[in-house]
Amino acid sequence: MPDLPARAARPEGAPVVSPLASIADVTFGYPRRAAGAPPVLDRVSLQIARGDLVGILGPNGSGKTTLLKILSGMLAPHSGRVTLDGRPLTTYTRRQIARRLAVVPQETYAAFDYSVLDVVLMGRYPHLGAFELEQADDLAVAHAALAATGTGALAHRRFGTLSGGERQRVIIASALAQSPDLLLLDEPTASLDIGAQLEIAGLLASLNRDHGLTIVLSTHDLNFAGSLCRTLVLLARGRVVAGGETAAVLTPAAIRALYGVEADVRFHEAAHHLTVTPIASAHRPRDRSADVDRDALKAPRPR
């Protein structure tokens, strides 16, 4: 059984200073936003160290997804620099990028009835010429990716018949088949039940630990981030408000600043990681206060 092609994490003895990927002073705004609206990302700088497992946290609209798209070269920043392995990302072709980094979107649906193995083999795309068919070693990589994600038994199932968690693991396998150094995941557990969430967390931890894969993910799930990520980056309104080791960053003060929520953060002995329990909203929502003018709610809308 061939292993996933080695991308042995940190070259031994090499200085740790060269990050795998970095973005420096990046500003980005979508073209259709109203004039004067703040940019989606505002002078964001970030370094992704080799072998790290980074979580990006932030409320809705804070720019998490945009940040991942900038990192993967899907969007070009208006200003600032993005590098992969020290080289500007703009000097790579799409295929070259795809050989170095893979992306797992929030949800994937296939318009046609592909088998799981078909979907995983599609990950070999950037390694094959226009008319080249997969060779035995491509198949070996695909099977290694299936094995690494625990989806070997699903190989001949139809992709469309899988559960959400199985589907997410197969898409991760397909991403692994690209033989990437860097894996980007956009809210990988957003639509999964807790069983599947734990599976994905275990899978990502083992890919990072055993295969030396560098991982960057965005999430809304603070416990997921606390249990899995080594480094956290907190985004608010397009700016990095904090970044660093998980234990240092995931604090009640940070959660209050980010989400306006009073939360209890403590180390859970049995789970063996930080856990976050939201206690109350720090801002009292206006419609819950007692002095709401109920007649005003019933009043007809001005025409």
Place this chain on the structure above:
Amino acid sequence: MSPTRPQAQTAVAPFPAPAAPAIRRQLAVTLLAFGSLAVAALVLAPLVGPEPIRLGRVFDRAIPFARNVDAQIFFIARLPRVLAAALVGCALATAGVVFQALLRNPLASPDTLGVSAGAALGAIIAITFNLHLQAGSLTTVPVASFLGAAGALLVVYGLSTVRRRGLSTNVLLLAGVTLNAFFAALILFVQYLGNFTETFRTVRWLMGDLDVAGYAPLAAAAPLVLIALVAIAFLPRPLNLLSLGTEAAASRGVDVAGAQRLALFSASLATGAAVALAGPIGFIGIIVPHLVRLLVGADHRLVLPASACFGAAFLVACDLVARTAFAPLQLPVGVITAVLGGPFFLWLLLRQAW
């Protein structure tokens, strides 16, 4: 799968990886099977018809062509028609596959999207106003037809890009109905402007008729279909990935914008050429790809060549029915494909359970 998840992880025995991927063998089998089907249809269909002919006499050089009725029937009445059927069937079926992958919806096809109607409008404008320019074998009608198809497709595609999950079936069908009605109205308007003879010609043509006059229209359409097929030959793997979504495709190294442009161009060209030759023959682009997928699976490296061959054979067979079933009356083949395709489409719609 065993019930306890952690065990399941380790209990999955290292899958006995087959030495070579199946695609090489699948491709060989698919090309051989569907290729022979197309060849068989092309060889057999001209021999069948209301008037029996003897193959020996057809190719008998001793009899001068002017007095050889068998050869006349074969070469003048039947062969151009069979070749036209094969060309049109191949073009429309292939275009259907490309539309379906591009819009990520298995119900997309040249006619459900109104692209055939756009092509028909282009062609009818060229026919009615006698815009007969000729450069080599290329004439104005197929080009006008291509432009009409491309225009319609750009509208549909524009709709699909503003929606993130591809084109939902509801929007797709509504857009198709709207475009079809819109182009139908414009076609009526153009017909109103034309004189009686032209109107009669265009009405027959709109039914989807393979009764082509000689080889000249074939020679005009064939190069366009060929160009489209060559372009489509670059698309199977990008289309596989595009059917998982543009983001998934881009992150696996597909030049999404380039692949989409090539797909739009080639599918419009194939539709335009087919419609210019034989009118908007319906449902080929939906029946053929679906039957093919049932047989070879979803991989576009298999679906595209198989649909090209099967589309050719299928329309040749439909046309055979059209010209023999009510002989000596020769039906427009569009009637046959519509009678088969309408119920088939409804069945697909029900099966999707939306």
